[in-house]
Each structure stands twice: as C-alpha cells, then as structure tokens.
Amino acid sequence: MSPAREWDGRSYDRISDFMEQLGREVLDRLALAGDETVLDAGCGSGRxxxxxxxxxxxGRVIGVDGSADMIAVAAERLPAGTELLVQDLxxxxxxxxxxxxxxxxxxxxxxxxHDALFAALRRVLEPGGRLVAQCGGVGNVAGVHEAAxxxxxxxxxAAHLRGWQGPWHFSTPEDxxxxxxxxxxxxxxxxxLTRPARPPEPLEYLRTIVLGSHLERLPADLHEAYVRDVADVLAARDPEGVVTIDYVRLNLDATAA
Ligand SMILES: C[S@@+](CC[C@H](N)C(=O)[O-])C[C@H]1O[C@@H](n2cnc3c(N)ncnc32)[C@H](O)[C@@H]1O
Incomplete structure (x- = not known):
C-alpha cells in the first residue's frame, strides 16, 4: 500500500474556500446533539x-490525517487540546x-x-454511529486528469508520467x-453531485491540490512548468478561457450496524 502523500498545509489552508463550502454542506447532513465524540477522517488543515x-x-473531535504538514497547520488553527493524529486512515x-x-x-x-478504509472506520464507530462523508466520485476531475x-x-x-495511473479511487455510488x-x-x-469550480488562484490550486500527486513524480525543477502547461490546456478548452475544475462529488451516508 502506498503511504498518504505530503501536502503543503499552509497553501491548502489559504486556497481551500471551495472545499470549506462543500464541507459545510456535508456537515449540515450530520445531526448532532452537541455532546458527541466525532472523528474527522482526513481533517487536512482543520477548516x-x-x-x-x-x-x-x-463534545470533542479527533482529527486524523496522513499528512504531518496538514496536521501542523490544523494544530495552529484549532484550540489547544484538540486531538490531532498523523495516521493513514x-x-x-x-x-x-x-x-x-x-x-x-x-x-x-x-x-x-476503500475496503480497508471502510473497515477501519467501522471498527472505531459505536454501533448505531453515523458516517457522513463526501469525496470525489466517478468522473471527478476527469477533464483535468485528461489534460494532465x-x-x-x-x-x-513523459519519462516520469507516461502510463502512470495515480493513487485515486473515484467510486460509483453503487460500488x-x-x-x-x-x-x-x-x-x-x-x-x-456535479460541482464545477473556478478557483481564483488556478496555478496554486492545481499545484497544491489537484496535481499534487503528479508533482510528486516529477523533479522539482519541472513543477512550475508542468502546472502552467496543464493550466494552459484547461484554459484553452474552456469557452471563457478560465481554468475549470470539473468536480463530481460522491455523498455517502451510512450507519454502523
Ligand atoms: C483535499 S484534503 C481535504 C481536507 C479537509 N477534509 C477539507 O475538506 O478541507 C484531502 C486530505 O486527505 C488526506 N489523506 C489522503 N489520503 C489519506 C490517508 N490514506 N490517510 C489519511 N489521510 C489521507 C490528505 O493528507 C489531505 O489532508
């Protein structure tokens, strides 16, 4: 199994307005009395x-993320004493x-x-406990990945990226x-749910979020040029010449048996 990749936590925290907006909608689906213990699985920078x-x-929150840099930024944002763990989910x-x-x-x-992921989440949930989640689903960022x-x-x-399939799993709802x-x-x-986004800072957004795993495979001196080349392709394809991220989100709601 490949380990979770490192993220630039400070950059993510600065540019993730759209993710926070989506996150608010997911949080609204989770009914809470206010005294629960809730795991934020992949808490990122903590927004x-x-x-x-x-x-x-x-109640209390336990935030878990595979990126030590994300957890470091979350620790600055969240009240002292919030439990934050660097772990692979x-x-x-x-x-x-x-x-x-x-x-x-x-x-x-x-x-x-996802079998290992769901089994791990089920193990830590009380019977009757709820899982409320959203992630990329089938078709998510397909246009960006095609351009990349x-x-x-x-x-x-090509020496670094040709034939590479990436770490992602964009599931169908049925699967x-x-x-x-x-x-x-x-x-x-x-x-x-289809939710295209037009980030105001497309180069940083591509570098930090969407193309982060691509860049891990490239030497550092090619990062800027690669991000710019992908952004140019995306802008050239867009009727208004704007980089658009073709997000398709998968909502998941379930109860631990
Ligand atoms: C796009 S960020 C989302 C952060 C936050 N939940 C939000 O909505 O803004 C994705 C996060 O998933 C984490 N992640 C990816 N794979 C992981 C794994 N196997 N175990 C733990 N965290 C992982 C990354 O480190 C990153 O912080």
Missing amino acids: VTELLLARLPR TELDLGGRTVDAVLSTATFHWIAD AAVGERDPY AERRLRAAGFTDVRTSL
Whole structure:
C-alpha cells in the first residue's frame, strides 16, 4: 500500500474556500446533539474540523490525517487540546476507543483501498454511529486528469508520467454502497453531485491540490512548468478561457450496524 502523500498545509489552508463550502454542506447532513465524540477522517488543515467543533460544545473531535504538514497547520488553527493524529486512515488506530460519528470531506478518493478504509472506520464507530462523508466520485476531475495526462505525454514530463495511473479511487455510488454494506454499515445512501469550480488562484490550486500527486513524480525543477502547461490546456478548452475544475462529488451516508 502506498503511504498518504505530503501536502503543503499552509497553501491548502489559504486556497481551500471551495472545499470549506462543500464541507459545510456535508456537515449540515450530520445531526448532532452537541455532546458527541466525532472523528474527522482526513481533517487536512482543520477548516471543516473547526466548524465541526463549533457544533460540539460539550463534545470533542479527533482529527486524523496522513499528512504531518496538514496536521501542523490544523494544530495552529484549532484550540489547544484538540486531538490531532498523523495516521493513514486505512490503518486507523484510536487505541481501542470508539467515536459516535465519522465526518469526512474531500478525502476518500485519495485512498485506493476503500475496503480497508471502510473497515477501519467501522471498527472505531459505536454501533448505531453515523458516517457522513463526501469525496470525489466517478468522473471527478476527469477533464483535468485528461489534460494532465496529455501534457504528461510531452517531453520532458513523459519519462516520469507516461502510463502512470495515480493513487485515486473515484467510486460509483453503487460500488461505494456495496463496499459500505460489506464493511458492516446499514442504512446506506450514496449519490453523485456535479460541482464545477473556478478557483481564483488556478496555478496554486492545481499545484497544491489537484496535481499534487503528479508533482510528486516529477523533479522539482519541472513543477512550475508542468502546472502552467496543464493550466494552459484547461484554459484553452474552456469557452471563457478560465481554468475549470470539473468536480463530481460522491455523498455517502451510512450507519454502523
Ligand atoms: C483535499 S484534503 C481535504 C481536507 C479537509 N477534509 C477539507 O475538506 O478541507 C484531502 C486530505 O486527505 C488526506 N489523506 C489522503 N489520503 C489519506 C490517508 N490514506 N490517510 C489519511 N489521510 C489521507 C490528505 O493528507 C489531505 O489532508
């Protein structure tokens, strides 16, 4: 299994307005009494975690993320004492403790093995506990990835990117439902949502978020040129000449059996 990649936490925190907006909508689906313990699975720099905490005046949050840099930025943002762990979610270990609910935003599609992921989340959930999540679903950023692959066929990128499939898992609703049930969830609902975005700072957005795994494969001196070349292809394809990220999100709601 490949380890979770490192992220630039400070850059992500600065440019993730759109992710926070999506995250607010996911959080609105999670009914809370205010005294629960909730796991934020893939908490990133903590912007959505902070909103979750505000809904738990008598409860607590455990934030888990695979990127140490994301967790460092989350630790600056969140109140002292908030529990934050650097862990791979497929090997999640809360030391035998359980949580009342799991929230996860914009994370599951970065993880290839959804069976291991859902089993790990089920293990830490109390029976009857809810999983409310959103991630990239089938078709997510397909246009951006197609442009990235086309640019990746050019020299000097081809030596590093040709034939590379990437770490992503963009699930169909049907497949996600089947895997959730197999992992021990009931009352499963899954659905797709199309939400294209036009980030105000497209180069940084591509560099930090969408093309982060591509850049890990490229030497550092090619990063800027590759991001710019992909942005140019995307802008050239857009009727208004603007970089558009073709987001398709998969909503997942389930209850631990
Ligand atoms: C796009 S960010 C989302 C952060 C936050 N949930 C939000 O909505 O803004 C995706 C996060 O998933 C984390 N991630 C990806 N794969 C992971 C894994 N296997 N285990 C833990 N975290 C992972 C990344 O480190 C990153 O912080």
